[in-house]
Amino acid sequence: MEIRPIFASLRKHRIPACLIVLEIALACAVLCNAVFMISQRVSDIHLGNAIDEQGTATVVLRGTDDKLVGSDIPRNLAALRGIAGVQAVAVTSTLPLSHNNWGWSFGLDPDATISDQKSHNVSLYFVGEGADQALGLRLLQGRFFNGDEYAGSKFDTAPLPETHVVVITQSLAKKLWPGQSALGKTLYSMPHYYAVIGVVADVLRPAIGTHSGPYTYDSTYYPISAGGSKGVLAYYVIRSAPQDRERILREAEQKLASLNPGAVTKAQTYSDIREKYFADMSSMAWMLVLVCVVMLAVTAFGIVGLTSFWVGQRRRQIGIRRAVGATRGHIMQYFQTENLLLTSVGVVVGMALAFGINLYLMQHYEMSRMPWYYLPGGALALWLLGQASVFGPAQKAASVPPVVATRSV
Amino acid sequence: MFAYYLDLALHSLARNKALTALMVLAIALGIGASMTTLTVLHVLSGDPLPGKSAQLYYPQIDPQDIKGMMPSKEPPEQVTLIDGLNLLHAARADRQALMSGGSAPLDPEKANVDPFYVETRYTTTDFFPMFDAPFLFGHAWTAADDEAKAREVVIARALNDKLFGGANSVGRTLRMAGVDWRVVGVLDKWQPNPHFYDLNTGSYAYGEQVFLPLQTMLELGLDRNGSTDCWGNGGGGVGSILPSDTCVWLQFWAQLDSPAKAAAYKEFLVHYSQDQKALGRFQRAPNVRLRNVMQWLDYQMVVPDDVRLQNGLAFGFLLVCLVNTVGLMLAKFMRRAGELGVRRALGASRRALFTQLLIESGVIGLVGGIGGLLLALFGLWLVRQRPSAYAALAHLDLSMLFITFVLALCATVLAGLLPAWRACQIAPALQLKSN
Numbered sequence: 001m002e003i004r005p006i007f008a009s010l011r012k013h014r015i016p017a018c019l020i021v022l023e024i025a026l027a028c029a030v031l032c033n034a035v036f037m038i039s040q041r042v043s044d045i046h047l048g049n050a051i052d053e054q055g056t057a058t059v060v061l062r063g064t065d066d067k068l069v070g071s072d073i074p075r076n077l078a079a080l081r082g083i084a085g086v087q088a089v090a091v092t093s094t095l096p097l098s099h100n101n102w103g104w105s106f107g108l109d110p111d112a113t114i115s116d117q118k119s120h121n122v123s124l125y126f127v128g129e130g131a132d133q134a135l136g137l138r139l140l141q142g143r144f145f146n147g148d149e150y151a152g153s154k155f156d157t158a159p160l161p162e163t164h165v166v167v168i169t170q171s172l173a174k175k176l177w178p179g180q181s182a183l184g185k186t187l188y189s190m191p192h193y194y195a196v197i198g199v200v201a202d203v204l205r206p207a208i209g210t211h212s213g214p215y216t217y218d219s220t221y222y223p224i225s226a227g228g229s230k231g232v233l234a235y236y237v238i239r240s241a242p243q244d245r246e247r248i249l250r251e252a253e254q255k256l257a258s259l260n261p262g263a264v265t266k267a268q269t270y271s272d273i274r275e276k277y278f279a280d281m282s283s284m285a286w287m288l289v290l291v292c293v294v295m296l297a298v299t300a301f302g303i304v305g306l307t308s309f310w311v312g313q314r315r316r317q318i319g320i321r322r323a324v325g326a327t328r329g330h331i332m333q334y335f336q337t338e339n340l341l342l343t344s345v346g347v348v349v350g351m352a353l354a355f356g357i358n359l360y361l362m363q364h365y366e367m368s369r370m371p372w373y374y375l376p377g378g379a380l381a382l383w384l385l386g387q388a389s390v391f392g393p394a395q396k397a398a399s400v401p402p403v404v405a406t407r408s409v
Numbered sequence: 410m411f412a413y414y415l416d417l418a419l420h421s422l423a424r425n426k427a428l429t430a431l432m433v434l435a436i437a438l439g440i441g442a443s444m445t446t447l448t449v450l451h452v453l454s455g456d457p458l459p460g461k462s463a464q465l466y467y468p469q470i471d472p473q474d475i476k477g478m479m480p481s482k483e484p485p486e487q488v489t490l491i492d493g494l495n496l497l498h499a500a501r502a503d504r505q506a507l508m509s510g511g512s513a514p515l516d517p518e519k520a521n522v523d524p525f526y527v528e529t530r531y532t533t534t535d536f537f538p539m540f541d542a543p544f545l546f547g548h549a550w551t552a553a554d555d556e557a558k559a560r561e562v563v564i565a566r567a568l569n570d571k572l573f574g575g576a577n578s579v580g581r582t583l584r585m586a587g588v589d590w591r592v593v594g595v596l597d598k599w600q601p602n603p604h605f606y607d608l609n610t611g612s613y614a615y616g617e618q619v620f621l622p623l624q625t626m627l628e629l630g631l632d633r634n635g636s637t638d639c640w641g642n643g644g645g646g647v648g649s650i651l652p653s654d655t656c657v658w659l660q661f662w663a664q665l666d667s668p669a670k671a672a673a674y675k676e677f678l679v680h681y682s683q684d685q686k687a688l689g690r691f692q693r694a695p696n697v698r699l700r701n702v703m704q705w706l707d708y709q710m711v712v713p714d715d716v717r718l719q720n721g722l723a724f725g726f727l728l729v730c731l732v733n734t735v736g737l738m739l740a741k742f743m744r745r746a747g748e749l750g751v752r753r754a755l756g757a758s759r760r761a762l763f764t765q766l767l768i769e770s771g772v773i774g775l776v777g778g779i780g781g782l783l784l785a786l787f788g789l790w791l792v793r794q795r796p797s798a799y800a801a802l803a804h805l806d807l808s809m810l811f812i813t814f815v816l817a818l819c820a821t822v823l824a825g826l827l828p829a830w831r832a833c834q835i836a837p838a839l840q841l842k843s844n
Contacts, residue, residue, distance in 0.1 A: 015831060019736040023729060030725040037718070063514030063524060065587070115476060115640035157650050230650075257523070262587075264514050264526050279796040284715050288722070291442060295726050298435050302733035305431060309740030365714050 006338045009314075016306055021346040024382055027299045028350025032378035033357050034288045036370045041285040044212045045278045049096055050201035052136030054242040055087070056270040057249040058095060058235050059256050063263040070227030072260065073128065079255050080236060085244040086252075090134035091226070091233035093126035095270070096204035096219070097277040098235075104160065106187035106194075108176065113190050121215070122172065123205040126161060126224040126232055132200075134237040137221075140170055142183045142198035145223040154228020158192070161222050166194035171217035173199045187220075194222070211366050245269055296381075300389040307335065307393035311400075318397055319404030328398040335394035336387060343386035347379035354378060411768070418769035425741065429773070432737050436777025439730030440817045441784025446720040448785065448809045449792060452802045453613065453712045457601035461541055462702035464503075466663045466671060468496065468678055471696035472685070473640045474655070484696045485638055486709075487657040490627075491690075497533060501677050502663035503670070504539040507623055508532035509659045510610045511633045513586040515619075517572060527568065527585070528610070528634075530617040531626035537563070537594075539664045540606065545569075547579035547594035550622055558625045563594040568618040585619065586631055596620075602802055603711050605702050607660050609635035612711050613799035623659075627651065633658065675699045713799075727820070734773070735824045742766055742832035753837035762833050770825025771818060778817025785813060 010017045064072055073091055080089045094100040105119035106112065112119055131137075132144045144167060153163035166187060173182035173196070182196045202217040209215075224233065236256065240248045246269070253267040311318070318331055354375060361367040422429045456462050471484035472492055488496070493507040509531050516524045536542070537549040546569075550561045562583060569578055583590045600616040630651065639656040652658050665671040675697060682695035700708060742749075749762055785805065792803040805813075 015827070016736060016739055019732060019739065023732045023736065026725065026729045026732060030722065030729065034722060062526065063586075113476065113641055115473065157653075262514070262516055262524055264524050276796070280715075283795045283797075284719070287719065291722060291726055294438055294442075295729055298438060298730055298733050301431055302435070302736055305428060305737045306740055309744060312744065361718070365718060 003337065003341075006334065006341060010338070010341075013310070016310070017342060020303060020306060020342045021349065023299055023302055024343050024346025024386065025350035025353055027295055028347050028378045028382050029353035029357055030295060031292055031381065032351070032354035032370065032374045033361070034292050035378070036358070036374050037367075038285050038288045038292075040211065040368070041281045041288075044208075045282055045285075047204060047208075047212055047216065048202060049204045049274075050138050051096065051203055051270070052239060053270050053274065055239050055245065056135060057238050057240070057245050057252075058268055058270065058273070059238070059249070059253050060234050060266040060268075061236060061256050061260060061263055062234050062266075064231065064260055066231040069229055069231055069233070070225075073226035073229070073233060076236065076256055076259055077128075079259060080238060080252050083238075083248055083251050083255070085240050085248055086238055087241070088130055088133035088239045090131040090237050091128040091229075092131050092135070092235045092237055093124070093224075093229075093232040094206045095235055095237070095273060096206060097208070097274055098206050099277070101206040102159065104189060106189045108186075108188065110186075110188050110193070111190060112188040119189070120172075120176065120218070122168075122218040122220045123207075124160075125206075125219060125221045126229070127221055128224060128226060128229070128233055131221075131237065134239045135203075136239060137203065138201035140199045140201055141173075141181065142167075142196070144198055150223045151225050153223045154225055155230045155232070160189065160192045161224050161228075163223055164194055165197045165223065167198040167200055167221040168196055169202045169217050169219050170199055171202050172220070175214070175218075194220075209366075296385055299382075300385055303339070303386060303389040304393060307339070307390050308396070311335070311393050311397040314397075315400055315404055318400045319402055319406075322400065322402035323405040331398040331400070332394045335390055335397055339386045339390040339394075340383070343383050347382050350382070351375040351379060410764075414765045414768045415772070417765055418772050421741075421745070421769060422772065428737060428741055432734050432741075432773050433777045433780060435730040435733045435737070436774060436817060436821055437780030437784055439727035440778060440781025440813060440820070441788055443720075443723040443727040444781060444785035444805075444809065444813045444816070445788030445792065446716070446723040447812070448789060448805055449716055449799070449803050450712065450720045451806075451809060452804070453603070453716055453799055454706075455602065456703060457603055457605045457706075458541060458702065462605075464664055464666055465539065465702050466502075466665050466674065466699050467702075467705045468661060468663055468674070469698040469700075470678055470682055471693050472655075472657075472691050473693060475692040476641070482696075484698060485657040487636070487638070488659050488661045489654060489657050490651065490659060491654055492685075493659045493661050495681070496661055496663075499677070499681070502674055503666050504535040504664040505662065506533045506536040506539055507659055507661050508536060508606065509623065509626075509633055510607050510617065510635050511626070511631055513619070513631055515586075516584045518584055527618040528616070529619045529621060529626075529631065530607075531621060531623040531631070533623055535664075536620070537596075539662065540601070542599050543597040545595045545597040546577045547592070550593050555622050555624050558628050559622055560588060560590050560625060561593045561622065562590045563596060563620040564592055565596050565616060565618045566598050569595045583619075586629065588629060590621065602799075603706060605706055605711075606662055607635060608709055608711060611798055613797075614801055615798065671699060671701075713797075716799075731820055731824050734821065735827055738770055738773075738825055739828035739831060742828045746832065746835050749832055750835055750837045753835065759833045763829050766829035766832060767822060767825050770821050770829065773825075774818045774821025775814075777821060778814045781817055782810070782813050 077089050080086060102124040103121050104124055105114045105121045107116050107119040129150045145165060149163060149165050153161045156162050168182060177185055182199055185196050187194045203219045204216060205219055238248060238252055249267050249269060253265050257265050358370040362369060469484040470492060472489055473485065497505055497507045511529045511531060512526050513529050514524055515527045533555050534549050534552050545566055549563060550559055554561055569575060573581060578592045578595060581592050583592055603612045604615045637652050637656050637658040641655045663674060665674050678697040679695045682691055682697060685691040752762060789803045789805060793800050
């Protein structure tokens with residue numbers, strides 16, 4: 001295939017050629033960044049969470065008398081255990097992705113305080129007896145709390161429990177003590193300190209910010225007795241087989257409401273909590289998908305329009321070429337190659353532009369660096385789009401009969 | 410002449426319907442997408458209290474310990490209880506209010522209504538006149554009620570409708586958090602967006618149903634929502650226990666009617682910090698800020714990142730659509746080279762041709778703008794179906810309507826400039842010959 005005639009002809013149509021290049025470049029830049037944003041959100045929506053998401057449900061009970069929780073909580077739990085099909089129940093202060101986040105900063109030195117620059121911020125989960133079973137936490141090292149540790153832990157005036165044991169997630173253990181076992185190590189925030197007795201598989205924090213990051217799994221668990229919980233143990237977590245969950249949740253809410261007149265209940269399955277947390281993110285992702293599709297369609301129609309115009313303008317030249325021996329295939333090839341050349345220039349400019357936009361977004365927004373393969377990916381998409389949209393007009397060009405050359409108009 | 414050109418334009422547009430439709434559609438899609446996101450951005454970055462916000466200031470002081478100090482770092486975003494009460498009692502501003510948010514269980518004492526939670530605001534008497542909160546019935550509690558820890562509440566209109574059927578409930582009793590409260594006032598519909606005075610409880614479409622004196626809340630230890638930041642051995646409080654003295658958890662707002670007063674108030678904050686340092690309470694050198702409402706919202710970056718990203722993306726999309734339209738218009742104008750050549754040969758000036766072509770592109774812009782407006786209305790409807798807190802606020806207002814048309818017309822006329830200029834460069838003789 002001879003390329004030189006194509007260049008010669010493009011030189012004569014500089015403005016339309018530049019427009020196609022510009023359109024391809026812009027589309028490529030927007031496409032790469034939009035697809036990257038979509039993929040970030042999709043991966044956030046599917047973040048792992050080592051609890052039994054399908055089998056757990058929760059009733060949040062608020063407005064009870066803090067002074068009576070010592071007897072209320074065991075009574076409520078016993079009533080919930082009586083529901084047919086319930087596998088485990090427990091009370092906790094919050095759940096992953098519930099938005100109800102208590103954070104605290106701990107250091108690794110005995111004199112560390114909450115405001116130290118090098119302290120690590122973590123989320124606090126206060127849990128009552130049996131929470132590991134009810135949530136389906138996966139213990140990787142050490143052990144979970146024993147009965148004495150639950151019974152002996154209470155809140156005094158600080159929002160940290162008066163106990164000295166903690167269970168942390170695997171990610172946090174690796175981050176705080178890289179290359180060592182976390183068991184037996186201590187977290188400090190004067191005057192409180194907690195020894196790590198167990199490590200569980202990664203559980204999400206109650207709130208992970210707008211995007212996942214290195215802190216997404218920084219969760220810690222503390223035992224707390226019902227009597228010393230000062231009303232923080234508001235989440236009744238109920239575990240069952242997934243198919244029983246809806247029925248059990250309804251029964252559980254009714255039971256809790258009738259046992260605690262005047263209190264406010266709110267029942268949710270864990271799947272609902274998760275879906276609600278990510279609802280905004282997924283609608284943003286769908287909007288991005290919509291914009292990308294429409295933009296590609298507009299670009300494709302633009303290419304079709306401009307190429308058709310060119311074909312119309314060059315009917316005579318095409319006829320002459322056909323008359324002097326060019327096959328239909330040659331004519332098709334000519335327009336396809338021309339499009340390939342223009343698209344190639346467009347995607348090179350577009351990739352540079354995409355990279356620049358990504359750098360700008362990284363500076364001004366919570367955005368990470370776009371992996372390199374997005375650039376060739378976007379380029380490939382536009383090459384295919386260009387070839388697909390030029391096919392129709394090229395075929396029309398190839399069907400110009402040689403006899404056109406002999407007509408004067 | 411204009412009417413004639415318009416006629417010509419319509420004729421020419423009707424001749425090639427597919428191409429015209431394509432151009433109009435591209436413009437409409439671009440305008441629709443960008444106007445949708447721009448409207449959302451416009452609504453979210455709006456002034457919550459037009460006319461008043463410039464006089465409302467959010468003082469910040471720095472009571473933190475010396476540990477972890479970084480020079481030129483911003484002071485905390487809230488105040489401690491001690492500092493809040495000190496500033497309140499100093500009464501150096503025209504008006505001032507100290508506040509925090511929370512929630513409380515409300516027992517309607519009606520058989521058919523289950524107990525429910527209400528959002529509460531614990532504040533002081535100046536809150537209402539300072540923020541222009543309109544009263545439907547009754548009035549605010551007084552400064553004396555503040556100090557007397559009165560069990561009095563101001564409730565929102567929606568709650569009044571729910572509990573009292575919309576009647577004047579002033580003087581009636583409300584059972585909340587196990588305590589009886591006397592209703593002293595009912596607010597008419599009032600929901601500043603963004604919820605500027607406390608951004609910790611949600612920035613948009615958030616409104617409290619019950620307002621009660623802060624001092625009463627301190628006495629009873631009601632539930633708090635929002636953010637608490639501590640330092641040193643500070644503890645955030647748990648249950649009914651309040652955060653310690655080394656925690657910030659309250660918002661303090663001041664009304665300062667003139668810039669001179671604002672400058673004087675900033676001086677006062679510096680002096681206050683120095684005094685507290687001399688007393689040994691503060692450890693850092695005075696580090697104060699005094700932002701008004703819009704500056705505070707700006708500093709807090711209250712508009713969600715996603716909204717600004719969407720807006721950027723939509724304008725990128727509009728740009729693609731415009732380049733596309735430039736290309737198509739160029740094709741269209743150049744295809745008519747023969748016709749234009751004839752007109753030139755018959756004596757039409759380049760300028761006349763140029764005007765004619767620009768009017769043609771203007772028509773496309775106008776039709777595209779109308780299409781874009783319809784698409785934007787549909788887009789905003791889609792936004793309102795979304796789960797975000799701000800979704801319900803997404804409505805087109807008059808100014809945005811105007812901007813839509815200006816944007817559509819400017820964009821298309823701009824897009825028409827290059828093709829029109831190019832088409833006018835035609836040498837008439839050459840065109841006539843080739844035909």
